[in-house]
Amino acid sequence: MIAIEGRTVSTIGKVFISHATADVALAKLVVNFLKEAIGVPDADIFCTSLPGHSIPLMQDFNEYMRKQMEQPAIVLALLTPSYLESHFCLMELGAAWSRALKTLPVVTPEVPFDVVTKTLGLKQAWRIDDHTKLSEFRDAFEGMALEARSSATWEGKADEWKKRLRIVLRGLPSPKLVSKKDLDAALFEIETTKRASAAEAERLSDLHRELARRSARKREELEEENAALRKRLADKDAGLPRALIVEPERLIALDLQEVLTRARYDVVGVATSKQEAIIMALAEKPELILTEIDLADGSSGIDLVNALYGHLDCFAIFVTNHPEKLLTGNRPEPIDLVTKPFSPDHLLEKVAGARKHLLERRALAERQEAH
Missing domain, CATH: 3.40.50.2300 (Response regulator)
Incomplete structure (x- = not known):
């Protein structure tokens, strides 16, 4: 998992899960629902918070990010208070808009719906606790190569989703109190980013350099983790x-x-x-x-x-x-x-x-x- 500025950088194969680090429980619930209820294959989901869906070891982070972020089949943006408070998440959302990627905003109860129009324009969004839209959510993935799921499986997983969602939503971090001035400034920054598409190439170049630096730091962290793993194996032998x-x-x-x-x-x-x-x-x-x-x-x-x-x-x-x-x-x-x-x-x-x-x-x- 790669953490950048308080959030998780998510890259994808076909489904891109864009979410804040603090919302890992919600991301896990969505990924499980995609796999178990809708039939999206493991290999078609990228979410760096979850084992088996993140960047493989020994991959060049910069190159992997560039290739995987080019053209996903769909971007699921989990719009929570933590997501909107992350500068990097908002930058990622701006990139999805500027590239005209197929994006489904998934809005949690504490996020006002007008945030969608102020960030992605007049785009239909799904209020995640509106269970009447679950079938429409499933239909959003019809163009993909899905694994077959029976009606009984769908209904059972949908009922399970409703129960687990309440628990996960209660556990999400509460929004930080911000002044109206700060909120207006953030929305103005998003609008400015949308209009400044001509400067996107330079911005992405700066981002790639930053990701390369963080990738080098991540490799150092992995070396430290490997050393710790060897020590844990020795401790295991010690009883x-x-x-x-x-x-x-x-x-x-x-x-x-x-x-x-x-x-x-x-x-x-x-x-x-x-x-x-x-x-x-x-x-x-x-x-x-x-x-x-x-x-x-x-x-x-x-x-x-x-x-x-x-x-x-x-x-x-x-x-x-x-x-x-x-x-x-x-x-x-x-x-x-x-x-x-x-x-x-x-x-x-x-x-x-x-x-x-x-x-x-x-x-x-x-x-x-x-x-």
Whole structure:
């Protein structure tokens, strides 16, 4: 992921996701909906916030950006307060306008609709919480080579979208308070950029030089990350705390794995169902189990934990959208809870507390055996 001036630079194959860094949760929701509900192939989506959709390692950043930004099939501009507060995002939006790219503004509730006309002209936009327009949104991609999706799949994913969207929108950063003078100045700057298309070549040349400089800095950061990775591998051999992730959604599982790995936990496996998790757990003997309640193939994370507690000395943390399902008679003990969407800091606090509880329980058992 390449961060520039408080936002994420997004380049594309066919669908260009233009968004601010602070809105990564919304970008992830949109990308999942494009793939799972509409059938846009993985390779046709570029969004640098998400693994598998960003700039490949060892690519020349400057050259890759120039080639990928020439003529996308469609640009999805996620217009949020954070997007409008980013100078680079507004510059990217101006580039889409000046090149006459096919652009669909996706407007969140806190953004007034007149922002679209002041930035992109008289262009139809989609208010993202207007669910009556979901079918029209799907139709915007008809010209692309889409993977087949049944009506039942579409309806199910549309219902899931409506539920998850409310959660994601509540988690978006609130707009910063700005004076009317500053707002008018920003809108005037956008209008000036639109009218100054003759100077675009020089502006892009300056941008390419800046991107080349940032690319060199990114390579240095990657070298540092590689060194850190080698150190983490050495730490793994030294016996770090072992954790098993049980999560049916691949992107969420990747997020959990990245957070734990960076915090120096040894992730021994990632499972999607009860049966798969039991096999991994009995083979790897993790100390910590991070699991969703509703698993793949209809199995239950609650049943999984109840089964493992009888065979392993471990502690379970439910990372779930449905905490109310723990209010049942078969709830395992002890457990802890993290609701989605989660923050890395909050998750790590819960994991650290779980391991502390586990170590204290073991120490107590040893003292009792000694007496």
